[in-house]
Amino acid sequence: MLTIAVTGLNAIDSPGPGVAVIRGLKEAKSFDCRIIGLSYESLEPGIYMHDIVDKTYQIPYPSTGTDILMSRLMYIHEKEKLDVVIPNFDAELYSFIKLAPRLKEKGIHSFLPTMEQFEERHKVNLPAFGKKYGIHVPRSTSIYTPNEMLQLEKDYGWPLVVKGKYYDASLAYNFDQAKSYFNKISAKWGFPIIIQEFVHGTEYNVTGLGDGEGNTIAAVPMRKQYITDKGKAWGGISITDKKALTLTTHFLKETKWRGAFELELMKNKDGEYYLLEINPRIPAWIYLAVGVGQNIPEALTRLAMGWKTDAYESYEAGKMFIRYAWDMIVDLHEFEQISTKGEL
Amino acid sequence: MKIKNNIAVSDNGFIFNPASGESFSANPVGLEMLNLLRKGKEAEEVIREIETKYQVDSSTLERDLNDFIEMLKQYHLTVIDDE
Amino acid sequence: MTTKLRYERPIIKKLESNMPNKFGMRTEFEPVTHIDNVSVNSLIEDFGSPVFVLSERKIRKTFNQARQAFETRYPRVQFAWSYKTNYLSAVCNVFHQEGSWAEVVSGFEYDKAIKNGVDGSKIIFNGPDKTEEDLRKAITNNSLIHIDHLDELYLLQDIARSTRQRPKVAIRVNMDTGIYPMWDRFGFNYENGQAWDALNKIMFSGQMDLVGLHTHIGTFMLSPNAYAVAASKLANLAQRVQQKYNHEISYIDMGGGFASRNTLKGSYLPGIDTNPHIDDFAEAITSALINSEYRPKTPPLLILETGRALIDEAGYLLGSVIANKRLSDGRRSTILDIGVNLLFTSFWYNHKVTPAQEFTSYTEDTVLYGPLCMNIDVIRESISLPLLNKGDKVVVHHVGAYNMTQWMQFITLRPKVVMIDLDSKPHVIRENESLNSLQDFEKIPQHLANFEL
Incomplete structure (x- = not known):
């Protein structure tokens, strides 16, 4: 027990x-x-x-x-x-x-990421992270004054994603909007503000578990089907997406990630994947992974206890989770x- | 000044106002003062009772009790005169 | 007769039924009743309230940790005490006893270091404001002069020519280390070639000894990596000088700016958890130097001018509660006898404040005001504290850096500063001001001497 x-x-x-x-x-x-x-x-x-x-x-x-x-x-x-x-x-x-x-x-x-892993995957460090591990990330720049966006608008084009250091992200379609998000978000979370190029496409999420030695213990990709006004998935479906899984395995192998994680990915119209964000913890929709055959909380507990833990090899695609309030x-x-x- | 009579107060200082649905917590001295006020005691009596039990002088008590009653008013736990 | 219960003032708090949220108040009220075994109450009784207290034990301990952090990683290390951080002579002398040189940024600080008994050749003279008289003195004393701008460089050349003395100089270099804001107002810029240009001017003049390179990249730095960048850039300059002139730079001065354990306003996690440790800075700097291409016969002396990180934690400000008040919106406010005139750093830190006596676990969110009749006199905008009464004592932590130099005589008089020695014996190291000591500076013209009301 x-x-x-x-x-x-x-x-x-x-x-x-x-x-x-x-x-x-x-x-x-x-x-x-x-x-x-x-x-x-x-x-x-x-x-x-x-x-x-x-x-x-x-x-x-x-x-x-x-x-x-x-x-x-x-x-x-x-x-x-x-x-x-x-x-x-x-x-x-x-x-x-x-x-x-x-x-x-x-x-x-x-069974948590190392401090280096935790720091390295911060939004501010994402461009360096992508470069180091050979993972596509949207172009982004940390800025300290709204005027720095004038250059970025030329490089990235509209819309731009305006992000806070820790939380908050807003999509801005013109300079005035961007400036107002800049001010709002910086007042709350301080500097820098991260301006990210907007990648058009479909969002996918992968939750998984790395053993800290580069091995994939679990990985389940999901596509959100219904999103609340707070941007949270209220319904989603497990999918078989080879590219998303390959990217996840690559991420784990390169970073030797330790612990659970969620990758937020964007697939553009050419079928290329961009890594938008790495959440260094279990996501709220984890029960879908459990439901399709990969009990990540169980495996994570086993790794924490230092017990032998086999990697999950498969999961059921096409299962949905539908959240409800009770x-x-x-x-x-x-x-x-x-x-x-x-x-x- | 009177405390609303429907206020529920538990022994560990948890206070519930069923009319508004708000809950509060008080420390032991606050709880004791509140209970004395609920019994309808006047400020002078409250001060006298607390003074016999605690190491404190009456002028400090008077000031603290006034402040405490202010907070009770602010939290709408007292009966306003024309109610 | 029965013994009476301990009294605590009554509180009632609304239980906020907010949705669970990730951000909340800090409770930091573990009482601190003693500093180095001396009770806070007795310190206030003996020396007044408020009073600054410095722990000699803590200064020496912090210094030795810092020295160890660098010396275990690099063969030749020298600290220089940054006078402006805290130039009370007792404090400076603790550092000098530990082997620190002096780092000064004005004629006044220079004279103070000499008066403290520091040998001229162990004084580093920084800053944009060095008068001709200052420079002549520094040259004669063989002090290390860190040139800030070209006007100073030319002035030094003139003095050297006319006095036939050879000034020992370094240049201060500013650079992009990937941090914001970039400090480019002091010294010569690396990226645009100013620094290289200045070095060439010095070498060509043939009248000065180029002994070192200096940088100081910012203040309260939270990124050790920026120091690694800075160290490689200085090493690169040193290597170019060696290549072109076959001249060895004998020291690299990385300045200071290491963060202390304080919590900057606006940061969510407390500084004591998140701010880099001195070991992190040491690791970044020394590996950058060791891995650099600069390979002289003897490795350059690594000089550090760390101020804040060495003294902040050793300083305490003790004070008393003047009054409690309720603000119009029901918030509690507490007025202390400690104001921003003494605690200058409260403008940028959320200083840790603890009571000096035992309390129950009941707390109240409080605004902490100072005693000045000025709206800006706020020590903490919001802090969760136990139920303080008038006369209760509090301890403000981590105040050793800058407060005892940047404090102001404004509205109230400045208090005593006390140092507790290694045997837990307190010594006054600076007397409190009095009306007389201040009036002594003033002169009243004859026609203003008298009046009738």
Whole structure:
């Protein structure tokens, strides 16, 4: 019986992957597990899903610093004896990567990208990343003043993608629009702003798992079928796309990626693939991968434990996931517990 | 000044206003003050009771109680006179 | 008689039922009650509130870590204490005792280094403002003069010619290291050939000894790689000088600018977690030098003028709560006796502030104001702190760099600065100002001496 701590319990309209990860873990064939939820806010739906989450603890925001996070995790560890932790938020990865060796000393395993991998795949570094590993990426430039866009408009043409350092991306069709996004996004996320050439085409996503030695343990491509106004997939279908899979294998072999990931790809009208972004974690639609035969949360847990883990060779194409919202009825007493005691 | 009588207050300082659906939390001294006010005690009585229990002087208490009542008003937990 | 319970002021907080969001408040209220075993309360009792406190132990420890970081990676390393970062003599002398030379940027700082007993040949003279008198003094003392612009270069040549002395010089080089903003106002540019041009002028003149190359690429740098770029560019210049003139540059001065552990405003994660460690900078610089094409008989001395990263963490500012207030929107505000006139760096850092006494886990989001009757006097726009009462003590962390040089006498008087020695004994190293000490500078014309109201 493994005790696994999972974050990202916010199964909302812009969902965290936690609940989907837990469903995968609960269906694991090679081990049984208890799930400890780790939450930041009192209304993360996963906190109240007692059939799949055994107990939830609130943890401090990443902005508090690793020392405070570490002491909270040690408190939880003392009570629950954690074997594995699976962090699922972009914003917390830095802290968990940093803490990984200290956690391991205490017996808490994780399987995360190295700090170099984590830094290297940042949006700001994407052009260098593409060059280094021989992967097509859209041309992009980091800028500090709106006027720098005047040159880029000539090079890239309209529309341009205006991106924040960490989050946010908007498509601008003219200079005024671009300037207003520049100001809006820089006010929120600071500098630089990344201006990316817009690649027309169809978007594909691949989720997968690398063993840190260049091998592909799992890889499932998906095409989004329905996208919410927040740009999240509300429905998608697993596909057989040789080129996307070849690109994924190449990415894993070259970078020796360690851990789970999601690649955002764009296929242009000539059938060429561009890598738009690398998310260094499990995506929210991970349950599709589980459903078509590649239980990535299970394999990731095995790798974290240092157990022998076979690569998945196949999956079912043509299966869909359709997300739905579900109203739970929750007693106020439970909300009171998690809000005042930080445990439920 | 009166506290709305439908406010639910639990022992660990969790406060729920069923009319608005808002919830709050208070620390032990805040909880004690709130409970005394709910019993209809006047400010002077609240101060006297707290003073016998805690290491604090009455002028500090008076200032803190006023501030606390301000916050209760701001959170619409008190009855406005013409209600 | 029963003992009474410890009192804490009452709070009521709304439980925000926002959708889970990724960004939140920090709680950093682990109390810090002692600095190097001396209690914060006793420091304030003995030396007043507010008071700056420096830990000699921490300075020496940080310095030795930095020295080790470089010396384990490169054979010849020399630190030079950046006077402008903190030029209290006690502080400078701790660094000099540890073996640091002096790095100064004005005649005043130069004289201070001499007065502290630093040998002239171990003073590096930087900056755009060196007067003729300054330069003559520096030449006579064999100091290392880092030329900032051509006017200075010509002036040095004139002095050399007329006094028949040979100034020991380096040029400051600015360059593109891939970071923004690029500092191009100091020194000679690498990319457009200015720097190479200046080096040729020096070599041709035959009147000066070209001993080094200097750069300083920016401040609070978060990218070690930029230093690697800078080091290779300087090494490249050194190699070209060697090729063309068969002349060896004896030192490469990488300047300073390493980030300390502070958190810049606008950054999400705390600086203590994310800012590069001194080892990262050392690795970048030394590997770039070792891998460069410049191969003189003796490897060039690597000089570092690190200021901030060596002293920031050793400095604390202790103060007291003057009052608590409620703002019109219900937010709590707390007024401290620490203002931006003393804590200049609060304009760009979110300084860590901790209480100096034990508290419960209840906290409140607070704006921290200073005591000045000025709207800009804000120490932290938003910080989650325990329930502070009037008179409670707080500790502001990582204030050792720049505050004790850039502080202002404005509205209030500047407080004492205390250094705690290795035996945990506090010493006043700078007295507080008094009305008299300030009035001494003033003169009142006779006709303004008297008035009637």
